[in-house]
Amino acid sequence: MPETPKRERFEQTVLPHLDAAYSLARWLTRNDQDAQDVTQEACLRAFRFFDGYQGGNMRAWFLTIVRNTCYTWLHQNRAPGSDEVFDEGIHSTDDSGGPSPEIQALAGADRETLRRALEELPEVFREVLVLRELEGMSYKEIADVTSVSLGTVMSRLARARTRLRLALGAAMGKES
Amino acid sequence: MxxxxxxxxxxxxxxxxxxxxxxxEVEAHLKSCEFCARELENQQALREALRRSSLGYTAPASLRNRIQTSLDAATATKSPERASAWHGWQIWRLAAAFAVLVLCTVTAWQLLPGLHAPSSNQRIAAEVFASHVRSLEANHLMDVVSTDQHTVKPWFDGKLDFSPPVEDLASDGFPLIGGRLDYLEGREVAALVYQRRKHFINLFVWPDASGSSAAPVLESMQGYNLMRWSRGGFHFWAASDVSAADLAEFVRLLEARISPEAK
Known part of the structure; x- marks a missing residue:
């Protein structure tokens, strides 16, 4: 029976990326219990699709499944009306408003302030920052996981960084 | 800019x-523009703050247990389903498909001598070729841009489970200009980028478990030249649109640097 080797192979190649999977799910769902449910579901999906895995970057393959599972889950479980629909065209103007914090301020930002600012970013920006800064993925890997072009990854990251800085500036302005 | x-x-x-x-272009502009240079410093500060805060989460042990349990369930319920699939007319479909497959394989085996050694080299050659072309098209030739082998080599630390040999051949007309991670044969490999006049050479390196040596072999694919060889526990594949003679010269110089005793 081919089941045992498949299970073993799965555990050896996919499960080493479980922390990355949970972390991404945790950042996208913003909740521990939901992240656990989504990660478990994604693992089962990955196991089901594992025969079709063609080789290549395992972490990107697995995180693609985790991300898709997250969005399916968010779509089904979000309270009606609270849909975080984000239109890059409509929302693009607020990038340039307000002063941006300077280096000294950024260097002084504590973990909790950063965590909250990142958590409150719209999903498209949050995920691209998590994949780049927390997972250390290349643009190509991010493009694979999020199914967009390299150019889009580059412009989204640039905007995500600007927005995160503005959010930090606002948060730290309130504190002081 | x-x-x-x-x-x-x-x-x-x-x-x-x-x-x-x-x-x-960006570097040239940054040197002359204080405003943009400060923007870069700000972005660096943001990155450092993010990295310093280690905001990633770790999967709780309870989640690991849950996953093992659900994998157990998934593995256990598969078998009866599979057994039932063997009933009825489905078995004939499978048998027919299998017969066709065997027939095709046997025919192909006899007709195409090339398939006798269903060479993994041909498969890798196709991957190397695709990687080379993609690296030029997608503007993603390099993750680390440096002409200094002492910058390029450490860049791979922690990104790969091996340390690739990195040699600069600038004095011989093949300057090293950078490197990046790539994927071949289902694993992460080092891709080193060299330049020959206006042309680029991608050199892919990954460990060779067998440890055996193989002399360079040249093949060409759609106008590109590929060279493969093994030495000192590594597989090497070079891909470029430089002439076959240039590529052979590149490989010879590289070989002489990496394993002088092999000469």
Whole structure:
């Protein structure tokens, strides 16, 4: 029976990326219990699709499944009306408003302030920052996981960084 | 390059994701523009703050247990389903499909001598070729841009489970210009980028478990030349649109640097 080797192979190649999977799910769902449910579901999906895995970057393959599972889950479980629909065209103007914090301020930002600012970013920006800064993925890997072009990854990251800085500036302005 | 453009590219520059031409343009602008230079410093500060805070989460042990349990369930319920599939007419479909497969394989085996050694080399050659072309098209030739082998080599530390040999051949007309991670044969490999006049050479390196040596073999694919060899526990594949003679010279020089005793 081919089941045992498949299970073993799965555990050896996919499960080493479980922390990355949970972390991404945790950042996208913003909740521990939901992240656990989504990660478990994604693992089962990955196991089901594992025969079709063609080789290549395992972490990107697995995180693609985790991300898709997250969005399916968010779509089904979000309270009606609270849909975080984000239109890059409509929302693009607020990038340039307000002063941006300077280096000294950024260097002084504590973990909790950063965590909250990142958590409150719209999903498209949050995920691209998590994949780049927390997972250390290349643009190509991010493009694979999020199914967009390299150019889009580059412009989204640039905007995500600007927005995160503005959010930090606002948060730290309130504190002081 | 204008401030406008630089502002757009500074984030990609920080990530080392710009192509060589853009990188040089951005660097030139940064040297002369205080405003844009400060923007880069700000972005660096943000990155450092994020990294310092280690905001990633770790999967709780309870989740690991849950996953093992659900995998147990998934593995256990598969078998009866599979058994039932063997009933009824489905078995004939499978048998027919199998017969066709056997027939095709046998025919192909006899007709095409090339298939006798269903060479993994042909498969890798196709992957190497595709990687080389993609690296030039997608503006993603390099993750680390440097002509210094002592910068390129450490860049791979922690990104790969091996340390590739990195040699600069600038004095011989093949300057090293950078490196990146790539994927071949289902694993991460080192891709080193060399330049020959206006042409690029991608050199892919990954460990060879067998440890055996193989002399360089040249093949060409759609106008590109590929060379493969094994030495000192590594597989090497070079891909480029330089002439076969240039590529052979490159490989010879590289071989002489990496394993002089092999000469």
């Amino acid at each position: 204008s401030c406008d453009l630089t502002q757009r590219f500074v984030s990609g520059y920080l990530d080392g994701e710009l192509d060589l031409v853009r990188t040089i």
